[in-house]
Amino acid sequence: MIFWAGLIFFVALTGPFGTYAAYSFGQRLLAVTPLLAAIMLVGLVIRVLVFSALPPWRYRSATVLNAGLASLIIAPMLDQFLHRIPPTDTVSYPGLGELMLLVFSLSLGLSSLRRSVAAAEDASFPPADAAPAFTVPPEPETPRLPRLLQRLDVADPGALWSISVRDHYVDVQTSAGTNSLLMRLSDAMAETDPVEGAQIHRSHWVAWAAVEGVERDGTKLFVVLTGGARLPVSKNHREKLVLRGLL
Structure with a gap:
């Protein structure tokens, strides 16, 4: 016009x-x-x-x-x-x-x-289905903290390594140190998600990411954790190490 x-x-x-x-x-x-x-x-x-x-x-x-x-x-x-x-x-x-x-x-x-x-x-004008020339990368998601570590009265609990029974308490071993909580081992293991791990003994649970190797002492079997701790593995839990390729 x-x-x-x-x-x-x-x-x-x-x-x-x-x-x-x-x-x-x-x-x-x-x-x-x-x-x-x-x-x-x-x-x-x-x-x-x-x-x-x-x-x-x-x-x-x-x-x-x-x-x-x-x-x-x-x-x-x-x-x-x-x-x-x-x-x-x-x-x-x-x-x-x-x-x-x-x-x-x-x-x-x-x-x-x-x-x-x-x-x-x-x-x-580019096609509607064309990929944009530049995209802003998404910000990395902060890893979700296990509920068990949220119970600890510390500012930075660190990474979860293991849980061990001591009397009526459980000792929670992390990269930042050891803290004790008054609770049962079964309840503590139920609050480890999203950390991958398994119970290796009636008194011990370990995070697979913290396991650095396996040692034998005669007929006894131990896992060696980051930091040098050794935890025993009972016979009825050894199959879990086999599935992880540790044996």
Whole structure:
């Protein structure tokens, strides 16, 4: 719409085909406004009919057909308008054939311009399913602290290594030290999630991440933990070490 408004103003201002000498600016504006509005409407109808009738892959054929129909319909409209301008000795008017060639050329040019603008707009926007060029990496999640360690009255309990029974207490060994809690071993083991570990003795539980090796002392078997602690492994729990590849 802005393009056509600018075109109307430009034609009225320049006064082509003798209209500059025959009419004032106001008269030219009143004369060309309905003419160009009619041309725009006719051209739009022709374009809609042609491009809706032909498939998108036949764009070139549709462009040529659109230009041909426009020249056959719009050129006579221009010719009738020019014949209404008072003749002068210094101005000659183009014939109908020249007007048809002019309309045909302009129509091809406008179609090419529309095609170029559409291609530029498509290239400036990536597909909806395309991955963004830059993504902000998510912040690393803080490991969830086992409920057992939350019971300890310390600011930083460290990493859970083992749990051992002592009378009515359990000694909770972590990378930060040892703390005692008044509770049963079964209840303490139930609160070790998400730390992976297993009970290796009726009095001991270990975190697999803290196990550095296995030692034998005759028929007895021990696991060696980070920090050097040795905890016994009872016979009915040795299969767990086999499954972990420690035996």
